[in-house]
Amino acid sequence: MKSILGIGNALTDILAVLPDDTLLREYHLPLGSMQHVDMETGDRIWSALKEIGVKYVPGGSAANTITCTSIFGMPSGYIGKIGDDELGQLFKSTMEQFGVKTTMLHSDKSSGRCMVFITGANAERTFADYMGAALEMGPEDLKPEYFEGYDYFHIEGYLVQNQELIAKATQMAKEAGCIISIDMASYNVVESNNAFLHNLVDKYVDIVFANETESRAFTKIEDPREALRKLAQHCDTAIVKVGKHGSWLRRGDEEHYIPAWPANPVDATGAGDTYAAGFIYAHSLGMPLKECGEIGSIIAAKVVEVIGTKIDVPRWRDAKLEIKELVAKVNG
């Protein structure tokens, strides 16, 4: 089985169900907003939440993808940066429980986290992000041996904000002979790093995952299918995901539309990360482009049926069966 290494912001979601909005007011967090907070505020909020009782879910886009490729059976590695604290340890040990080989770098800052306040009858969510140690990862942290032996290298677009880090990482991955993929993460990441991303994709990236708004930001083309065609001129394989409407894939002159796999959606969180894992897994098996998209869609349809980013065991079992049938058909 081919192997994959991912790099990303090592962030843990800290979820707390609050009796009322007292804490939100105390920390000046408007209901439903997403704010970045500094270390001091981040640590104070976390202490306050601990007293209430919280749920920890290690995440971050690339970490989610890599956890998923590991469950598919690909030898999977992850590079990220954490603080010297229990949250960092939890991140590392959770990744390892899923079979991921971690290279966790250490920072003096405390570990990155996304604190999620759940309030009111409608379970409204308010976010306070503290990136902390994750933001401290830099090019000087990387060593060529981290990349050796891997077949794929997957980058989360959020890291592009640290351009030197990504430039060095992709260079090292290329030298190690990896196939390089990137998930564009968010349209504002693409907008604010457009020239850098174009250069990166042109020079190094083989597989690009973008959703509708990200492909629009990259190509300046409104229509996802037209944007796909433009995007595909910059890389070997381009994927434009259009949520519940499915995805578009293109390699050279080959193009496919893949409808979304049937699902009873409850929470779309993690759909994109999981799709990428399914696609890369299928790609590593040598599946044709169309089936890579279908396998991405099958596993993404499972994650939208659960709250959060972790697919439960029965759904994993269903997905693996559905994928096995598809692979058997191709291998005829």
Ligand SMILES: Nc1ncnc2c1ncn2[C@@H]1O[C@H](COP(=O)(O)OP(=O)(O)OP(=O)(O)O)[C@@H](O)[C@H]1O
């Ligand atoms: N409601 C749904 N039902 C079935 N499949 C879905 C649904 N929503 C998304 N998917 C699948 O997940 C894939 C990726 O979703 P989406 O287009 O939302 O990506 P994304 O915007 O990158 O997601 P994310 O918000 O996780 O970053 C889609 O192409 C589709 O196959």
Ligand SMILES: [Mg+2]
């Ligand atoms: Mg996405």
